Amino acid sequence: MPFSFTVHIVEDDASLRASIASLLRSVDMGVQVYSCAEDFLRVAEPGTRGCLLLDVQLPGSSGVDLQARLKDMGHDLPIVFLTGYGTIPMTVRAMRAGAVEFLTKPFVQEDLFAAIETAMARDSERWESRQRDIGLRERFASLSPRQKEVLALVAAGRMNKVIAAELGITEITVKVHRRQVMERLDVRTLADLVRAAERLGVTGAPRAGHPEPR
Incomplete structure (x- = not known):
């Protein structure tokens, strides 16, 4: 005991x-x-x-x-x-x-x-x-604002090319952010990433057009 x-x-x-x-x-x-x-x-x-x-x-x-x-x-x-x-x-x-x-x-x-x-x-x-x-939540807090935007859009079911268009960045950049988010949150698959977003309460899509953080 x-x-x-x-x-x-x-x-x-x-x-x-x-x-x-x-x-x-x-x-x-x-x-x-x-x-x-x-x-x-x-x-x-x-x-x-x-x-x-x-x-x-x-x-x-x-x-x-x-x-x-x-x-x-x-x-x-x-x-x-x-x-x-x-x-x-x-x-x-x-x-x-x-x-x-x-x-x-x-x-x-x-x-x-x-x-x-x-x-x-x-x-x-x-x-x-x-x-x-x-x-x-501690790992989520370490994400950049842009990475959090990408996570929210992935959790909302957006494809990479759609995310790129909504955020005004290239699809390659989206893939880089997505890979970094998965590494930071310590998940291996897209399904794991979506489940992590649900546990964090990250649902829906953020406001499009947010400036790329420097």
């Missing part, structure tokens, strides 16, 4: 909250505990590593309501729901919103650990994806 991975337990039953925390700490998991949704919201930050063990029935905002609020705020912690009873509509709503698992109390340790392991894998995937995006 990576040191940076923390299980955030939001459970209003103090006895159960302490029991789960003790169990997880006994296997060297990082743990933080909260008695209500508002307590967690006060400290939650986008990009926090770990997962959320979230009771469905909480004082104030319910667990499902908290899930929706976190999503609206840009938080994407993997969530494992805990419930004394679970209706089918509630379960479907939570799972469609991205919940990892829905555990009915009393649950067995093996099921809890399995759910946390799944959440840990999902957390690692989102973290790695975020790190890739950060690296991609």
